[in-house]
Amino acid sequence: MANTMHFDLVSPERSLASLEVTAVQIPGADGDMTAMPDHAPTITTLRPGLLKVEAPEGSSEYLVTGGFAQINGDSLSVLAEKAVPVSEITRSHMDELIAEARASHEAAKGGDDMSIVDEAAKLLADMEALGTHMSL
């Protein structure tokens, strides 16, 4: 069994990471999951959250929103609409994201489609939890 697999993190604007990793924790739409080498091939959509990457050289964390992850046995690609290394995130960054989530929540409230409202509320809660988690 291979100890590492290839991991790619790409956003539309740039490619953020491409390296060999031992495990990656993915914020999947149905809950977090950790992908390790020889994981069953899976495609999952992402909810906004933290992506934790563990590589032999050390671990790193990224904030990702929207997109999906494609897991093969020997490689893992995460395509996120927005991806930022946690070390680069500042309070104002976070505020911006929360404000965005709140705005879409407010916009959705006006509509009559309850599922959209729920989704937006969940997004907002996710965002706020994330901010607290990073103690910003």
Add this chain to the structure above:
Amino acid sequence: MPSLKDLKNRIESVKSTRKITKAMQMVAAAKLRRAQESAEASRPYAERFNAVMAGLAASVGGSDSAPKLLRGTGSDDVHLLVVMTAERGLCGGFNSNIAKLARQKAEELRGKGKTVKILTVGKKGRDALKRDFGDLFVGHVDLSEVKRLGYSNAQDIAKDILSRFDGGEFDVATIFYAKFVNVVTQIPTAQQVIPASFEESEGDDSGAIFDYEPSEEAILADLLPKGVATAIFSALLENGASEQGARMSAMDNATRNAGEMIDKLTIQFNRSRQAVITNELIEIISGAEAL
């Protein structure tokens, strides 16, 4: 025959024109490099995205439960043409080539009795199509304030298009942009984004059977709108690189033409100056002889 002073003024004015075109060429060259870099940076995302979507679309696409964005509305009576051009001119045939392609398509569709609606991105395309199709415009996206194209710009455009689609305003959407090949070649391209069509990628882990979380349908429904944004983003970046490439070669030509013109005018100037001198000499000599 223009006077010496006139010629001198002409030469000066052409010289300053040459300075301007030279400067524009260099600016375009610098911007081109940046535009190419961002176009290249976006490529891995678009490629992987399309590969996954192609797989998904192939497995779900046939069924009736497939999302409307993939299946289409069932008719193709109303077409939305999204014409993406530059905000500025002075870039050779770049804008007019895109406009020409869009015009052909619009006329072809109208000839078949379809309804055509046009959404323009970038001022120049709007200006070019206004006279013939002004009454078909349904919207305009202004990017003149945007310094550096980001994914959010594409998302905004995609959101606009998708809300129109949800509102039943059109059945088929096609985007028009110029594909960047190299500095001298940009190919005006039409690409259909709704209903989405994905090219089957060759051999790219198509053998693997994936687990889907949540379901295939849910993922597809979630990703299709993002596919529209991705397609628009790549088109915007290609367009950005094409625009700078076209401007660079247009300004290179202009600089060269100005140089040729300066040479020609300088020769003319020297000849007329010599003629004036010869004339004066003849007058002096014949005056002296008459004494």
